[in-house]
Amino acid sequence: MEDNIKKNVLEAKDLKKSFFLNGKEIKVFDQINFAFESGKVIVIKGRSGVGKSTLLSLLGGLDRPSAGSISFEGIGFENLSNEELALLRRKKIGIIFQNFNLLSSWTAAENVEAVLMHSGIDESIRRQKVESLLTELGLGDRLDNLPSELSVGQQQRVAIARTLANDPTLILADEPTGDVDPETANEIIEKLLVPVKTRGATLVVTTHGNFPESFADQIFQMKDGQINLNHA
Ligand SMILES: Nc1ncnc2c1ncn2[C@@H]1O[C@H](COP(=O)(O)OP(=O)(O)O)[C@@H](O)[C@H]1O
């Protein structure tokens, strides 16, 4: 049991998600099953609208499935309240949203520091950590810029810094290379791989197709409400 938990960081069992609009059911997926091993890079491929963002929001505990269960490090999300889920996320899960979700009136540094506000880390150490993270990501001279003053690639790197600030064991990245040129995409991927290589974090990335598959340990394909392992 213990070994299994260590090996599989994230498991989904018979996962279903539907949305209801005007009483009509929109079924996104049903009977989704997988087990992601820790320390791996998992790529989930699928066309726009197939349900990638919906799946990631369930895996990050931001939304609840219509049926089925998710467990993270052996803990079933269904046993956690929304507050407990939020705490777990803050401690262990980093999410990069498709649209970055940076706060537009906050500077790059403030956006990253926000993650560490409730961490109990001293203000001066917090600032240092934020500065060194952003510097590592090539934004050392842009700490005080607002998102609107940064390019798309730079905003994406702020989002990555924010995601990595609390040293998550699980990183969920929703199309992180979606809107950038191949060179920027490679830089982004390199940064996302650091926690995988240095401390065995698990990286789950969605893509509509432009994420280089050579980085993946496992590739899953989402199609018609199903998910299938492509190859190892
Ligand atoms: N909050 C919502 N309410 C209703 N339908 C939604 C909602 N979120 C997503 N959907 C629908 O779920 C499907 C999957 O969307 P999404 O997960 O964003 O796909 P992808 O990320 O693969 O492009 C789409 O048909 C979308 O319209």
Ligand SMILES: [Mg+2]
């Ligand atoms: Mg999406």
